[in-house]
Amino acid sequence: MSKAKPTMKSIAEELGVSRSTVSFVLGGEAERRRINSETAQRILQRAKELGFRPNYFAQALNNRKTGAIGLVFPDVHEIYMSQMLRGIDEVFADHDATMVLSSSRMDRVLEKRNIESLLYRGIDGLIIVPCADFNSRPTEVPELAILLKEKHIPVVCADRIPNGWLGNSVVQDDRTNAQLAVELLIDQGAERVACVSFDLNASSIRGRIAGYQDALKTRRRSADPRWLVLLDRVDAKSQDLSDRLKALLSLPVNERPDAWFVTTEGLSYRTRDLLLRQSPLGNHPLPIARFGADPSHYSSGMISVYQPHVEIGRLSAELLFKQMHDQNLCSTQIVVASSKV
């Protein structure tokens, strides 16, 4: 019957000591409890021989520590999400933490259910990219606030800051970066810069649009409202975008945009292709600036504002672990991103 999975109890009986002694030794408390070092050795050795592993659930039932960190993302498959995962993974490896991942699919209700499910399973912390809506309702986080307070579980919001959120967050300076990108377009000769974006209520997107408008002001360029192309669905068919762009391109020359600022990566490829199809340009670079990962090997021919999502992931994780040791910590970290062509 020695085939059964070893437990502290079985080891204690076999060695003729009490279960507490085994628990203390295996819990690394031998020193502090002043256990006879010879006894401790016997226990340690036997445990090793048997390949003993304490039962996770029994431990958690007592400790309420799981070593698991919840991750709630709007989309698990977006490029910038997988980059965040990478950054998070690096830090987690050092802390021996486990990623429990779930996707809210840009759905508030699902997001809430996911968080509740994570709470149920016991997580020591939460990193969330709060989902945003296309309607005018601002991104909020009531459940998060409640959760934070009641359970004393640290939370970090990444990539975007929900309305009214006072906890920790890690974001990039979307507004300034957008402004710099648009200014770059203008400095390269653009007179009428259009902005293409999802009409998404995320602070990141809103910031980028604001930065676009900032740039028009600082460089004293006119801001025709028609040049602001806001799409109201993520899965917007290219057709929608196509129609809007065609309309702009058929304006009289002195009202027609001659450069484009696009707030997200996927949208930038679609914009580029549609523009190329409309009026084949000569050579690179295209008069398009956008946010995106843009690994150099894609050679997209656009001006890219580098999205530092590996760093955002890494910093989010680090901030979370810091918060676990200092309940009162509260900071907003802004990752500096470098614009590049």
Added chain:
Amino acid sequence: MSKAKPTMKSIAEELGVSRSTVSFVLGGEAERRRINSETAQRILQRAKELGFRPNYFAQALNNRKTGAIGLVFPDVHEIYMSQMLRGIDEVFADHDATMVLSSSRMDRVLEKRNIESLLYRGIDGLIIVPCADFNSRPTEVPELAILLKEKHIPVVCADRIPNGWLGNSVVQDDRTNAQLAVELLIDQGAERVACVSFDLNASSIRGRIAGYQDALKTRRRSADPRWLVLLDRVDAKSQDLSDRLKALLSLPVNERPDAWFVTTEGLSYRTRDLLLRQSPLGNHPLPIARFGADPSHYSSGMISVYQPHVEIGRLSAELLFKQMHDQNLCSTQIVVASSKV
């Protein structure tokens, strides 16, 4: 003191019934246990009022079922990995399962540690993309076999099949797809097709290289060993690749490759850029075929063999759940991928 988290015990005491009754009712066994339906109603209602949630760890300590599925990937940030995640997530949502993700970083030792950690935390199943080596040692899975047998935990290998693996797997037909892609290049006029790949010991990569060789045979093209460019590191500097390609391009015309088959997506962009830099081609399409996600909006200008990783993820998850209900199930599913230009 009614602020404390409600437990079955507290509810039982409050309602003056026994803990077993509460447990049965809340466990949905009221019917089967023939609990007085009025009593059952009172319990149900009070539990709802209090927002009672059973303690996950206490439950798991008895049941040994967690609802968590482990995911072990070599890289969490590769594009094809995030596509698999997406497919998996879709299926998991239907089964109310939770993703516990970890990255092996292409390191066998870490892979093993990750699996052990997942076992410790209790998972009901495992989906793994086994990591492969660059040395000649074939990809094996001894720990997996042991785990499978001892714990009766279903396992699915995705994307590639390790040597000697007899369990469930979901892969695409790499060999045939590679052959088709290379034949397409030849049918478009290529005489001397080179193959660029990582020298990775994964069945997927090996299959693609074999498919390349198949195509050369069926189309009776010569197979100069110099045209097989195998890189021995994933993080190979572009320089390495660059040198190899330059060497090929400086061969006499009748020995110089005039088309390129690349086994992986990332490598294909690097190959393309290097080729363009060496000798600017006129127009698309480039004489390059490769495996890759290639969302149409990238317009890479290469022939792409579509990588059906969303489907591979989805099927892996479905297969896993099937296996959970039928211990003896054992199948290898091959996802049919469509080649496209």
Added chain:
DNA sequence: CTGAAAGCGCTTACAG
């Protein structure tokens, strides 16, 4: 320095 005992919150035979 060590052990007997209660407890974490649930489940499940086993008696009535």
Added chain:
DNA sequence: CTGAAAGCGCTTACAG
């Protein structure tokens, strides 16, 4: 139809 009791495998005051 319902309850008292033992048990899952660990932790941790509390006595000696």
